[in-house]
Amino acid sequence: SLRLYPPLPVISRKAVKDTTLGSVRVPKGMKVLVPAWKLQKDSRNYSNPEEFDPERFSADRKSSIPKGAYLPFGEGPRLCIGMKFATTAIKIAIVTMMLNYELSCPSHVDGLKPHVTSTLFLFPENGLVEVKFSPLAE
Known part of the structure; x- marks a missing residue:
């Protein structure tokens, strides 16, 4: 992504x-x-x-x-000095989420493709991307 x-x-x-x-x-x-x-x-x-x-x-x-x-x-x-930290942190976060939750798109959200607006950084148009977290049964 x-x-x-x-x-x-x-x-x-x-x-x-x-x-x-x-x-x-x-x-x-x-x-x-x-x-x-x-x-x-x-x-x-x-x-x-x-x-x-x-x-x-x-x-x-x-x-x-x-x-x-x-x-x-x-x-x-001039490569971002936080690259290794960021990629490691996101991998840990994804694994933790996948082990504990089922992730889905809430029914009121129009698909998973974000509508992006551009300034200096890319942001979702409404300021956030909604994801539904449902705990996995143990």
Whole structure:
């Protein structure tokens, strides 16, 4: 889901030296905006880009993803320092929830696809994503 809904839809960088990207000259000091949300939904980078398919990141398939096409935590020396903590914490949270609850979408919610609005960060349109937690029988 970080590919479909990255927390930062646009990443800002500053050129540290004069360079050329394709046919565009980028002088040292110029700020560049990298549209992570667009890169991660581009059909040149992913087949069926709007489809949630966790298997595309499996060991035998992830090598087909072009470098720089998946940027939920940024890339290179400015990579988010909280990446390892965040991914470990979310794995623990998911396992804990799955062991103790059945998760479902409340009947009044329109499907599971969030309606997103964009500012600096991506947020659900109404401010939250509703999930129904039903305790599993012991």
